[in-house]
Amino acid sequence: MPYPVEQNDKFAAYAHPGRLVSTEWLATEIEAGALDGGKLVVVESDEDVLLYETGHIPGAVKIDWHTDLNDEVERDYIDGLAFAALAEAKGISRDSTVVIYGDKSNWWAAYALWVFTLFGHEDVRLLDGGRDKWIAEGHALSTETTVPTPGTYPVVERNDAPIRAFKEDVLAHLGKPLIDVRSAEEYTGQRTHMPAYPEEGALRGGHIPTAASIPWARAAAGDGTYRNRGELEALYLGEAGLKPGDDVVAYCRIGERSSHTWFALKYLLGFDTVRNYDGSWTEWGNAVRVPIAKGAERGTVPAGY
């Protein structure tokens, strides 16, 4: 039995209102003892691997996008066995409602949510506004590491196809809508990594031909919450030119920022078929003989694709 969905006007306008919760809602639920018994589990997922330790939502557990969710050897996500072990250790059962939040407008939290979705975890939600909004509003923080009662989680193999695109899928997709969520400098090819971020090694700069440039953070308001439905429509239907029912692929550099956009397209605007290309620019910009467009123009699909 899933946890009740929050009702408010902003969320009600979204295609799937149950995918977001507000800070007020979460604070009230925690106050009422919602975290006892594992029906509702709060997960923090940040860029900085030690940020949770400096203070987190009381009762929240930590999942690190890199050390917990990525396979240590291959460039892939963990398998069903490892995911079940992780979930159980974090007090998550298959029928738990999981609320994920994090730093930087939920950038990494959205990535964690996307990985949970690869395993078909049914009820996983984002805390609108994330860690910064929770703190700005003066809600309680704890430095005590949560020791959860282990959950019960079956071994479920990942089902990548519906929401994850590989390079070959993107090549086959050319001609259909693509959203590039990186910075303008990365899109044009002026640089291959984010300003002030480590160079992760891409040999070529630019974007996948025809991709629309909508930097991920434009989907977020100043307080880190998602923009309302009308604003998101102006961005993705207006500016990017998506049409209802489109089959869309979003990408960035390693698939993290595009998870934030994937969430907006899939759950807030209700596109049924949205895939995140997690290979993203660190794969495409190094791949042999794939088409690349430079400059601010979207470009065209070259002959033969």
Add this chain to the structure above:
Amino acid sequence: MNTSALPATLADIVDDFQALTEPERLQLLLEFSHGLPELPERLRDHPELLEQVVECQTPLFLTIETEPADGGAPERVRLYFKAPKEAPTTRGFAGVLHEGLDGLSAAEILAVPDDMPEQLGLTRAITPLRMRGMTAMLGRIKRKVAALASRPSPAQA
């Protein structure tokens, strides 16, 4: 782990990390992040005097200064760092380098092996990607110290 190539304080820090389990090492790094001293007032109001280490995931700024040492010993290098509270991993590394290198001579700092951050045994726990910013931090300090060391001495100027 052979830490004989390191200055004594830094070698002690590396030994402390090595003696711990992986989760305990993260906890120790967190303690170093708390221990990073605030900038002195004269630098606090002059961000232009600090240089950004762009390889770090979060904004980290640093600068170095020198001060005379007693009894004709080589002058001492002082290190100053600025990193936000929201970046405890970056602050933790800055804290390690501050405690391990602050007050040493240019020659002692330049002798620190470039791969010293790897010796903390944190690469698996914080991932190679995040370690890269830390190695860049040491590299930037050494470049700045080398630039200082190669400047003409006042007598020649």
